[in-house]
Amino acid sequence: MEPGTRQIMEADRVRAPNIRDVARLAGVSYQTVSRVLNNSESIRPSTKQRVIEVIDEIGYRPNQAARALVTSKSRTLGVLTAQTAHYGPATSLRAIEIAAREAGYLISTTSLISSDYDSIVENLEYLMNQAVEGMIVISPQVRVFEAIKQLAIRIPLVTLDSTGRDAPRSLSVDQIAGAKMATRHLIELGHREIVHLAGPQDWIEAEARMRGFLDEIDEADLRTHPPILGDWTAEFGYHAGRELVGYRDFTAVFAANDQMALGLLHAFREAGLDLPRDISVVGFDDIPEARHYWPPLTTVRQDFAEIGRRSIAILLDEIHGDARVDLAQILPELMLRDSTAPFASH
């Protein structure tokens, strides 16, 4: 191509300024500009100053693609999540995003539409194609682990679950402890017939909460019906509640999340029951609305934002090779409100 032609093209589509443009205008070599960009030492303050001025003046932005290409570091972390519209995951995700940005990392999120195996694989492939340096799995489901193993994913991985699975490092609020606290609270109030409205059993959190419930029931030498397996929604809680009022062989319900608890309250009240006198209800999560339900919901609080922040800290540590952040579990907290009351036979 002749020089002339070239110049016309350049004039045509204004090329974004690059490191050499900056260098030329600042009267230094491109390498010096690179050093400024990467905060290298051994650069004279006056030179640095001059370069920075040129950068600001012409609005130069480093080309991330070129950087990624040469360093073979994408500075991107992948997040695999389901149900992001829910308060918990959404809050964690937001904290993750902010923490990642502060550390200079980009987040690439992928939301599972369906939870079948192929879909999970497809989503993981998507993240791998972004050359993510590490991965966080929020609200993990059992099949996700199979897929990760199957794909032989080798990058650092942090999952937000409580079970300490083999492959990845995991972290979360201690779901089992939370469920036990909730259940114990009901037992201490004198309830003996307690129903558990659980989450979908392929969700690790749901499984853990159910385990905590059953353990506590067991320790108190009580009996219980097999838990009802729900889908986290208020709608399901409502229908389960309508079903339950037909039996009345229980005095309290522990729901695996606040939304389902809300559905229960709705159904019970609609059936003319007096809450919490007739039936006590405990939820899980302590979403901001829970304290304004009627009656205000007794529930187990977990700090979703803190989980998000810590997961990033752990992941970055692992990426940088110093796995020193401890995985101490975060303890949840029982929030006592008005949806639970002592059991009084009447």
Added chain:
Amino acid sequence: MEPGTRQIMEADRVRAPNIRDVARLAGVSYQTVSRVLNNSESIRPSTKQRVIEVIDEIGYRPNQAARALVTSKSRTLGVLTAQTAHYGPATSLRAIEIAAREAGYLISTTSLISSDYDSIVENLEYLMNQAVEGMIVISPQVRVFEAIKQLAIRIPLVTLDSTGRDAPRSLSVDQIAGAKMATRHLIELGHREIVHLAGPQDWIEAEARMRGFLDEIDEADLRTHPPILGDWTAEFGYHAGRELVGYRDFTAVFAANDQMALGLLHAFREAGLDLPRDISVVGFDDIPEARHYWPPLTTVRQDFAEIGRRSIAILLDEIHGDARVDLAQILPELMLRDSTAPFASH
């Protein structure tokens, strides 16, 4: 560097396979592999087949950074959002992510921590540094537009608001129409003293809902107090409700979102009022929980997922140069439930 040294390095850290490795193993040139990757025509099926087999076999993944560098297309879209933990934005965001992925685009999200001008600029800069090809602003606030203008951002932009501002193309559920529907409903029930619990006024949606309310009040020749300016939370709704019960110079409240409506219900019920006989309440959004509030909330439904999908469609159209998707506003829908009742003086 001598060849020998080089080989040791390669053996040291296993380099990911590149297009040339594939080409060598398939017995073709790298350009042919490139053609297969880009679905170029005029390539013999048998050749294509062979290349694909090699790709699968050695697990080759195209290097996105190299692609982005040479094409100067990042295939990334930026999303600027606030309050992502809320149901509405979170739902839209999820739909955006899924739609973008289907179109082969990556989403880079940035959440506004604070809404001051500097913070907005910082977040926009962050997105520009990712070389995003287009931008979506969810739940836009007024200052965002100033910042965009100030930074002279030239990439395609879609905002999710209802006001048809000058610079960008915008799209949303018609907030004003929704607010008018809610207000008219209350008026038709016979209410004459209606209070509006508005959202923060630097939020464009909040402003639009308030405008709709005031317009409708005006058209019905009614009077109203100046709206209460809230912050979207149930907590605020609750405190506003406690304040309001002291006056009792109204018979209905239109809250700018469901969460604040929930807080109102809580406060009113706590004050011993009979809902909806004593006071009618209307919300906005129709989050999934709204129908399970007590009483089930009359509210204005908007389809957040649809907004998300459409915004991507519009943005991609604009990026590809054919701006043909129309911006017809999506109409919201009034969901009649039990939190509103005819006004009867008693």
Added chain:
DNA sequence: CTTAGTAATGTGAACGTACACATCGCCAAT
């Protein structure tokens, strides 16, 4: 049997940056 035309494939260059190494200039110690 030649020739033209097209389908299929190959070659050279460029994208913008960071790394490894080379060079320059200066000052202190001999």
Added chain:
DNA sequence: ATTGGCGATGTGTACGTTCACATTACTAAG
């Protein structure tokens, strides 16, 4: 005056891909 050392800056090259253009293989028409 010479040397060594170090701080500051410059030069060559590679990263993996696509684009523009060049070449080869094949097919059909004369």
